[in-house]
Amino acid sequence: MAHEHDHEHDHEHDHDHDHDHEVDEEAVARHLEGERAYMRRQALAQIRQYPDVALRMRAREITEFDEFLVQLVERMFELMHDAQGVGLAATQLGVLQRVFVFAPDEESAPRAIVNPRLTLDERDKLVEEEGCLSLREVRVPVERATRVVVEGQDPNGDDVRLELDGLAARVVQHETDHLDGVLIIDRTDAESRKQAIGELRPQPSLV
Numbered sequence: 001m002a003h004e005h006d007h008e009h010d011h012e013h014d015h016d017h018d019h020d021h022e023v024d025e026e027a028v029a030r031h032l033e034g035e036r037a038y039m040r041r042q043a044l045a046q047i048r049q050y051p052d053v054a055l056r057m058r059a060r061e062i063t064e065f066d067e068f069l070v071q072l073v074e075r076m077f078e079l080m081h082d083a084q085g086v087g088l089a090a091t092q093l094g095v096l097q098r099v100f101v102f103a104p105d106e107e108s109a110p111r112a113i114v115n116p117r118l119t120l121d122e123r124d125k126l127v128e129e130e131g132c133l134s135l136r137e138v139r140v141p142v143e144r145a146t147r148v149v150v151e152g153q154d155p156n157g158d159d160v161r162l163e164l165d166g167l168a169a170r171v172v173q174h175e176t177d178h179l180d181g182v183l184i185i186d187r188t189d190a191e192s193r194k195q196a197i198g199e200l201r202p203q204p205s206l207v
């Protein structure tokens, strides 16, 4: 799942400026921003983009908790970080295995959930805009449960159970959808879907 761009931007201006060094700091900030944009492009180039067929496939249950899984999860953590995302599913790398990574909040370390099972609190739902690392700049309104219990395993095969709300609850629903081949354009209203599919159509190059 893609991060809010405005939100990202705000944080870069949180720290205090020392006036004497303001010019240098701004040059450094510009340099770092360029670096981050470059890292993001590099990461996105490794993430399957709509209409890649892998995004429409159902991933299989994971039964082997081996070195391959550990390395896959490490790579997913790195790509999610570099792409400035808050969640990433294995299907987005073309790996049809039921595992996703997500960032629960700004303070906590990212987590990996293997073979996720969700229990949604159906009483409280909220429509909010979502983006996706596989859908370029598209953002569409999606209704999700605001509270969810996610159960599954960690990459070592140990049981995990998390009670989540807010953004984290939204992210795990988004990522579990990926493992079933479901995208946010399937979950939005007809008008938003039509507009999104228009935006995702390959642009004819001007020659």
Ligand SMILES: [Zn+2]
Pocket: 001, 002, 131, 132, 133, 134, 174, 178
């Ligand atoms: Zn996504």
